[in-house]
Amino acid sequence: MIATNKCPLCYFDLSAPPWLNGTASHEICPCCGTHFGYEDSCGGDEQARASWYIERRQKWIDSGMPWWSTSKPPEGWSGEQQILYLIAASH
Ligand SMILES: [Zn+2]
Incomplete structure (x- = not known):
């Protein structure tokens, strides 16, 4: 797996x-x-971690892709746009 700075979730x-x-x-x-x-961490099991991300990602999407931090998101930030990039990158 290539290490990127992207959040896997x-x-x-x-x-x-x-x-x-x-x-x-x-x-x-x-x-x-x-x-x-x-x-x-999923006990160091990378496959379990991959499923964990998928499951949590769906929850995040279902809850409307909220910005988590109390600090402001970058200007023009869009959770929806991010998910579109993720989908495009996984194809
Ligand atoms: Zn994230």
Whole structure:
């Protein structure tokens, strides 16, 4: 898997890859609130983690893609647009 700075759940641009060689960044995604290496650790099982992201992503979409952090989202931010990028990237 190629390490990107994208949040695997919501596709937000993070400051570092959330996971690199099995080690988490311990960053919290300001967009969806995922704490990498904590709630998504899944006992180190990458496949379980992938399903966890899919499940949580659906919940985030269903709840209207809210911005998680108390700090403001980047100008022009759109959760919907992010999901469209994610869908485009996964094809
Ligand atoms: Zn996120």
